[in-house]
Structure formats: structure tokens, C-alpha cells
Amino acid sequence: MDDLVNSFMTGPDEKGRFGIFGGRFVSETLMPLILELEEEYERAKTDDSFWAEMDFLWKHYVGRPSPLYHAERLSERLGGAKVYMKRDELNHTGAHKINNVLGQIILARRMGKTRIIAETGAGQHGVATATVCAKFGLKCVVYMGAHDVERQAPNVFRMRLLGAEVVPVTSGRGTLKDAMNDALRDWVTNVRDTFYCIGTVAGPHPYPAMVRDFQSIIGKETREQMHEAEGRLPDTIIAAIGGGSNAMGLFFPFLDDKSVNIIGVEAGGKGVNAKMEHCASLTGGRPGVLHGNRTYLLQDDDGQILEGFSISAGLDYPGIGPEHAWLHEIGRAKYVSITDKEALEAFQLCCETEGIIPALEPSHALAHVMKIAPELPKDHIICMNMCGRGDKDIFTVAKHLGFDMSDTEGRTAD
């Protein structure tokens, strides 16, 4: 059979679809813009000078390549598989988000756009966008759900220090999906000078493919580093999923390596049940259309979108990137969910055994590693994506662990 027929890496098609997922479900005002963006991106993709600029900034501004690290004590503690971490939390700004932001901002500059807008949940994408805008002297407006503004105060302050305007979103229920709605409303109003920098592998085509391509640096480096360290491919790769950009970035370069198990970890909140106190779109949702693409969504019987629930603001989104929806349906990747409680346990174990304070998002991936590693043989290699550091989350975690941060003697609350 033709290799192309067997490849999982050829999507999306010319309509921006991965199977039935993806597409361009936007209002007419935005349609000419996303067609222009697609053209510009197609040009940039084969332009050496574009990638030369990316490589330079990735190396000197972001600090890439990020290390691939053998988590020896954690592996020992789990008593099974050999666990590696791809250390994207060591990037400038503390998460993988900047990989993509650099690409989009360079594109925006090529298109002559002077104003950048973004949506943010945990604030990591907002901080990355504000950072790159400051570097290039671009005006930056970040939409953030009012509830998230409250629970991610340090990141709000960071964005403001970096010169960005942070707009607390109160429309709808004031969460990440509403922030995305308001960003789209801004874009429709300021079409001529504004570039919408989307933070995940969702939205109308070409965003899911473009963001994946920018994040694929994670997987490309992992392949090379794993060959150097072990002389072979990993057996299992694992990443956390809200919209799914860090996961897509790790997964994509491995899609055609049939020996590699691919596992995406959704936020199970209080547990995936009928009460919808979770954000597990693939486990607990069904296909629908929102924010420019068809994908799995948390929704009621009438097609109204439901709010997700998670301890992690970065995973708190009722949808998932369309390419993940497709990988799920064809079975190339497996998707599981992890509860808040399990993620908190993984967070603590990582601190204690490795001296790494992880963000709550990758703590979900780590929690699944904790579940499966003990049953696997010692020569089984797992690589999880440590996509963000936990500085931003210490207040949330303290609260959940009953630790009173204002008490200088370190007594626990209650």
C-alpha cells in the first residue's frame, strides 16, 4: 500500500478537516481573514527565512531545545516503567505556549498587523502573548474569564507588567470559552489591524494545523533526544489535554510510529459523570460545532454548550482540538481522564521525588503515568510532557491542601 494512505500525518484536507472534524465555521466577516491567514501561513511554511527566525528565537529567547530528563527517583518509586519528562516547563514564560505564540506573532508581523488579541484560561497563553508582543512592540489585548482573573492573579499581574491590557470577561459564565467568544467579537470588530493569536489547536482552519505545526518542535526534539539517550523510540507518550496543543505538539511527530502508544489525558474534575463536573470532552461529550470547528463538545440534549469543571484553569474548556477528536475516533490515540484529586497527588509526588513543581495541567498527565507505570516492565519507556511549571498554581494547591499561605508559621488551615 501507498505510504501516504497509511500516514496519520497528512491532515487536514483542503477544507481544513480531519475526518469529519475541524472546518471553518465562522461568520462571513471573518472568512476573508482566515483565508488570508491560511495563504500567509502556506507561504511561510516553505520560506527558509521564516523558520530561520523561529529557530533563532526558539534558541536564544525561549531556551530551546528543552531537556529530555530521566525522572529516576520517580521511576524507582513507581517501580515499573522508565519515566522521562520533556521539560517544556523550562521555557521562557514557564510553559509550552510560547512555542506557538512566536510563530503566530512573526506571521502577524509579516501580514502588517499591529494589534494582537488573545484568549487565556490559566493565563499561560496570555503571558506568552504579552511577552512576545512586548519584545516586538505590538499592542496586546488579552481576554480572560472574570473567574480566571480571580484564581490566576499572579499571571494577570505579569501580563499587565508586560504592557498588555487584560479584559475580564463577564459575558456568558465568564470562563475560557466566553473569553474566546469575546476575542472573536473583538476580531470581527477590528478586522483590519488585528491578529487573533489562538492559544490551542482549536478554532477555524488553519489554526488547528498551524498551532500543531508550531508546537511540533516538542515532539521533534523528543524523538532526537530519545534516540540519543536510549537509541530507540519511547514505548508510550503521554500529555495532558485542555484544547490539546502541548499534546498535539508531542504526539504529531510520532503518529506514524505504530510501536508508540499515544495517550491523552483529559481533566476529569470531580469525576466523569452525569453531573458534568469535569472537562473531559472526548470521554463525556459528543460532536458539535463551536468556535469555528467541529469537534467533541460538552453539551446538553439541545446543543447548548456546558461549562467544564477542573481544578486546572488551563484545562477548563468544553471542547478539544479537532485533530484529537479524529485521532480518538480512528483509535490512533487513546484518551483517558484524571480527577482533580489524582492530579493533586501527582503534583505532590513530583515535588517530593524530583524537585520539580509541575503545573496542574501536566500533573494530570503525570497522574496517569503513576497509574500505568507500576504495571509495566522496567525496559518500557514512558515520556510525559512536562508542559508547564507550577509557580502559578501554588495558591490553588495550598488552598486544596488546607495550607494557609498568610500564616507565616506554616500551620494548616481549619
Added chain:
Amino acid sequence: MTRIDAKFAQLRAEGKKAFVSYIMAGDPDITTSLEVMKGLPGAGVDVIELGLPFTDPMADGPTIQLAGQRALDGGMTLNKTLQMVRDFRADDDTTPIVLMGYYNPIYSHGVDQFLTDAKEAGIDGLIIVDLPPEEDDELCIPAQKAGLNFIRLATPTTDDKRLPKVLTNTSGFVYYVSITGITGAAAAQATDVGPEVARMKAHTDLPIIVGFGVRTPDTAREIASVADGCVVGSAIVAEIAAGKSPADVLSFVKGLADGAHSA
């Protein structure tokens, strides 16, 4: 020929401009909303746009967002919206009804089932904001086959190169969005809109109706005079939000309709 086509043929014969009004189904509750809807033709409304509530109305400003939330909080659904249309049709078999909203509730209902149900309920056309021509296979083409008009939005960013694509599978009328922005935002300017309508007329014989940014009887007259008619949405919805009685809302609508019809 749908009720929409018949209405525009009649208006054309009479040399009259069209007045189109928008209300959100189920806002603030089904009874009030149906009472307003039943009074619209008497207030001079030629075509009724009925909003289908959705949790994530990305093209709408705060006024219509909140109307949708009030409707949803009151338990409004797609099925109840269709029932409202049936109840309206019990007394009025001629006024065209265009259902306006977003794709997901329809997709969730199942496109074929929805088209059967909508046609049977007495809906004549659809305006689905997040279905551009690139996604015509989803609903536009099946809807036309089922005998419903699919009315497309054309905007200031729809350039001459793109316009034919936008018009190809459009029927009933063309809804020209007067501004780049969301509903209820900046005021429409007849001096901007006139040349745009002329630009579209060069590509189509369909009536061109202008919406977004029309709030007063004067603007309704000015905008209608440079097009085939105009739409008012947010201004009417704001009256409902202010708790005005259906009679007061309808007298406000009559002022707008008179404005448009005087053009």
C-alpha cells in the same frame, strides 16, 4: 416560491421598502415573546427574524447575548422555538419567518430532522451566522432542497472577488451587515451603505436588506432608502429587556416600521 419570495414580490410591486424585525424566541418568556411576535405584522413588520437562543453567540453584542441567556434560563429549546412558530402560524399564514441563530443546536437536532420539523412548523428561511459558503454542504444546500430559503450575510470584508461565492447559494434575500462588528454596536451610515448595496446589486437580483447598527426611525428611513429594506434587532430587544409591555414594544416597532416604509 416561499413566503419570503412572495412578500418581496408584493413589496416590489407596491414600490415599498421592507422592514424586518428581530426578536429572540422565549425572551423573557415564551408567552410574552409569542404575544410580541403575533403583534409584529400589525405593527408593520414585513419579515420576522426569530432568534434561536444559543449559549455562545459569537457575532452578537451584549443586548442579544443577554436575551439568549434569559430565554435559555427560562427553559427555551429548539423544539419549543418551533412550537412558538406553529402557534404563530395558527393565526398568520403569510408573514415570512426567518430563523436566525448558530449551527450547533441544529446540528445537535440532526440536520434532516430539523429541516422536516422547521418546514412543518412554518419557517421559511434560515440565517445561520457560523455557516459561510465554505460549509454549504452542511445545511445550506439541504435546506434549499427542502424548500427553505438560506439567507446569507454579506459584510464590508466580502470583497468583489468573494461576493459571487457568497451569493451563489443564497436565496430569499441578502442580509448586508452594515459594519464590521457585532450586533448592537456602531451606528450604520447611509453614506457608507449606499455604495456597498450598489456593489452587490451588480452581482444579484435578490433584495438587499441592511442590518446591524439601525436603532431609530430616522436611521431606518435613511438605510432603507439606499437599500431594499432594513433590519432592527438589538433596539427592539432592549425594549423587551427594559420590561416594556408587549403593547409598548409593538408601538416602538411601529415607529421603526413607519420610518423604513417612508423611505
